[in-house]
Amino acid sequence: MVVWEQHCCLPLDPDADVDALWRYAESGASFVSVNVGYAPHDVAATIRVLSGFRRKLFARPDRYVLARTAEDVRAAKATGRLAVAFDLEDTNPLGGRVDLVRTYYDLGVRTMLLTYNQRNAAGSGCHDETDGGLTEFGREVVAEMNRVGMVVDTAHCSYRTSMDVFAASAAPVVVSHTAARAVYDDARNVRDDQMLACAATGGVVGINGVGMFLGANDASTEALVRHVEHAVELIGWEHVGLGLDFCFDQVDAELAANPELFPASYSQWDRLEFIEPERLPAITATLLDRGHAPEAVAGILGGNFLRVAEKVWR
Incomplete structure (x- = not known):
């Protein structure tokens, strides 16, 4: 079974300890997508982070495979290594240039979201007061x-x-x-019709492990499973996955450095709770114990995101 983590965050520093990702491998993961830039980052800052992360990953071929294809993920699993790709949380790192999509792709970025919380050149964010939708630039992207x-x-x-x-x-x-807004009403969570529309594209809704979105800062396995089960009931297990969004010691620094990006709700707790990589076996066991078929659990844990990669990655 391929276990796929669709999003995690290392400190956005070229010298960050990339080997912290090995915690995923030790917990049974086969693949992890690592953020390399978001809304405050311009092209130069993003390239510096990408360069630093790539250098450190290539220095440990015994542990890591930079995944260019879905077959690379399978090969990494077969050889006991962790497949890694990158993602961007915002289109600001494009610097207004659509042609940079190809550049980032060639450097290992396999996923990019259009906006991060607030409006940019591509569209509106989940915390904007006015929702202008996708822009013409966004459609080009x-x-x-x-x-x-x-x-x-x-x-x-x-x-x-x-x-x-x-x-x-x-x-x-x-x-x-x-996470599911029907289970916990937060602006970062998606409504049922958004889940249905995502599934209609053949895509996957990844449930995160951030306590403030699962419940009142509730990062328990049970809280995550409530959101997973709502999504499964609504759109089918074939369209549900995990994107735990585990952050390696960087949240407080980002909140302090870029307060304009985050509403006050992000600071209402002394410490944000996250589901850590080591919880993956417990999530698997809980889903099985609650009667989900092994095929469904395998899809949720990674098979569904792998299917999307097989269809989309070139």
Whole structure:
């Protein structure tokens, strides 16, 4: 079984300890997508982070495989290594240039979301007061991502922007790390019709492990499973996955450095709770204990995101 983590965050520093990712491998994961830039980052800052992460991954070929294809993920699993790809949380790192989609793809970025919380050149974010939807630039970005094989992601997007993306994309779209608004009402969580529209593209809704989105800072396995089961009942297990959004010691620094990106709700707890990589076996066991078929659990734990990669990555 391929266990697939669709989104995690290392400190966005070229010298960050990339070997921290090995915690995923030790917990049974086969693949992890690592964020390399988001809304505050321009092209130069993003390239510096990408360069630093790539250098450190290539220095440990005994542990890591930079995944260019879905077959690379399978090969990494077969050889006891961890497959790694990158993602971008926002289109700001494009610097307004659609042609940079191909550049980032060639450097290992396999997923990019259109907006991060607030409006940018591509569309509106989930915390904007006015929802303007996908812009013409955003449509050009989606078309180019479809062309080169980069997965389109609507996590952090506004309602209208996400629905516009689902309609515009010619390839499966994912919501890489979110939760069900019907289970816990937070602006970062997606509504049922957004889940249905995502599934209609052939895509996957990844449930995150961030306590403030699962419940009142509740990062228990049971809280995550409540969101997973709501999604499974609504759109079928074939369209549900995990994007735990585990952050390696960087949340407080980002909140302090970029307060304009985050509403006050992000700071209402002394410490944000996260589901850590080591919880993957417990999540698997809980789903099986609650009567989910092994085939369904295998899909949720990784098979569904792998299917999207097989269809979209070039």
